[in-house]
Amino acid sequence: MPLGEFDLIARYFSRPPSPPAADLASRIAFGNGDDCALLQPAPGMQLAVSTDMLVEGRHFLSTVAPALLGHKALAVNLSDLAACGARPYAYTLALALPRVDEAWLAGFAEGLHALADAHGISLVGGDTTAGPLTLSITVFGEVPTGQALMRHGARPGDQLWVSHASPGGLGDARLTLEVFRGTLNLPGEAFATVRQALERPQPRVALGLALRGVARSAIDLSDGLLGDLDHVLQRSAAAAGGSAEGFGAVIHAPALPCSATLATLPARHRLQYQLTGGDDYELLFSAPPEAAAEVQAAAQASRTAVRRIGEIVEPPGVRVLGADGQLLDAPWQAFDHFRPPGP
């Protein structure tokens, strides 16, 4: 007899709170199994909430290892909490599955729970149904009231920073995707390194926490640097009463984190992947120049590599500069789920 919906929830998704969450357990009054989960943020805390949906064939290939998918589905949501400087403490999962495949579910649950345990958080509720493979996770984090990092806090004069894997850089996820698509070839060892960027992104939670009170704005890179930066420039100008076209930015192309593998591509190609590749799940943040030492200290404390890549400026538009300061042509659009991909 096939596993039914309730057996399935019980077998793969019901578990006691993960051990590192002992200090948080008192703030989850009732998880998984009732009509609602009950959450109790500590006094003086706001609850940061983010939701993402992943669809087979769009956000992941049907051939992905289920444990990697479990990891990534939660990682992309934790990345949003990181960008707010929130400490993760719980999540819900809604899952549509074409069929009950126990090997797949066991793998998926393993990847999901491993990342949840690494961050000390619990699955507190959810829904499973039959349907085309689709995942929607909602994560909850805590942040002291008024201390969340926001997209709208950037100001002209701020330095612009980005986190990165070490070794690794922006655009590696896109590079991997192109190899999977067959438009690029890489030697086996080089591919084994860069594919981590696509398949096992590491949400920069510790860096986000360390940047509270240091960074003036932050966003996580999911749609590509240029597109995500544009959100920061638009919202920050609106919040500061600046130009309706947004603030601007200067980006120093040679400062963009670049993996050894990406560095083997032609310069133009490389720049496109770094600026618009998408799926990076790094933090892009700004801070006033006088906070540069604090930024470096936050990076060190959180064991996360960061790189200063440019500045926020008053005039609208983003200018990308080369090694000798010349203006580079960077005509690429941000990734958009409803627009066909550009050249």
Added chain:
Amino acid sequence: MPLGEFDLIARYFSRPPSPPAADLASRIAFGNGDDCALLQPAPGMQLAVSTDMLVEGRHFLSTVAPALLGHKALAVNLSDLAACGARPYAYTLALALPRVDEAWLAGFAEGLHALADAHGISLVGGDTTAGPLTLSITVFGEVPTGQALMRHGARPGDQLWVSHASPGGLGDARLTLEVFRGTLNLPGEAFATVRQALERPQPRVALGLALRGVARSAIDLSDGLLGDLDHVLQRSAAAAGGSAEGFGAVIHAPALPCSATLATLPARHRLQYQLTGGDDYELLFSAPPEAAAEVQAAAQASRTAVRRIGEIVEPPGVRVLGADGQLLDAPWQAFDHFRPPGP
């Protein structure tokens, strides 16, 4: 040029907090547009959270009017808050769409926002992507710490109650589904009445609030009365240290709310729909006999019809009794998304 993802979010899903939410606006520090929404439950309040996923062809037909779908997607989630006695105050939406269809989106948003406005709640975040039509909503509500209605609170001797539309009854949603499937025929006027049950379920939020401190257990009916009651019986026995097989219940079939249209069906057929139809979104709750007057007062205060349909008993198993107290045969299973439907 087709609408892109960000235009789409801006056009259909960004709006100021709805007017009735003025008292709640201070508790939503930042909605829709940053990496996270920030929620601030009032002091002494727990946050009740529930998530549901709806898939085309499984939870709704491809021909459903988009405004009805917008209503229902939020209604089924609000029903979970109602079952906890929580006051709704915000929600997030994750939406996969096969294409950008502006007429569809406008209709969907209209139905969604109308119900949100009726409950004074705001859309605080979400995600849109291309994919097979799938909706996942997560709702947030507030409940004073320790006062949430739970599934595990029922005790032997409790009276069992159910809410219902008036006119209307349990099983009308399933009746409507069978008409859509072509397995049943109904006269036009009768059909126009019962289809409201399937297409415009009314979450019993006001009743849930009024039952705080009155009901001992509550659950919302989504998978059919027998299946949902079983959750209550299992969890309540576990919480009270009762039988590993759960508590039991006696249900008086003639007391089950029954619409005039459902009453035209053969008795056996009618009983099956009432007990296992699913998609009712009514509250099933228990209260000690001495609280019966308070239950009636809560129903009156919330302008919601309720009916006493049976009792919780110590011995495991559910017995369904007929008009003269004879035991009826009720062998039906609860609806399960991963099991083929029964006879």
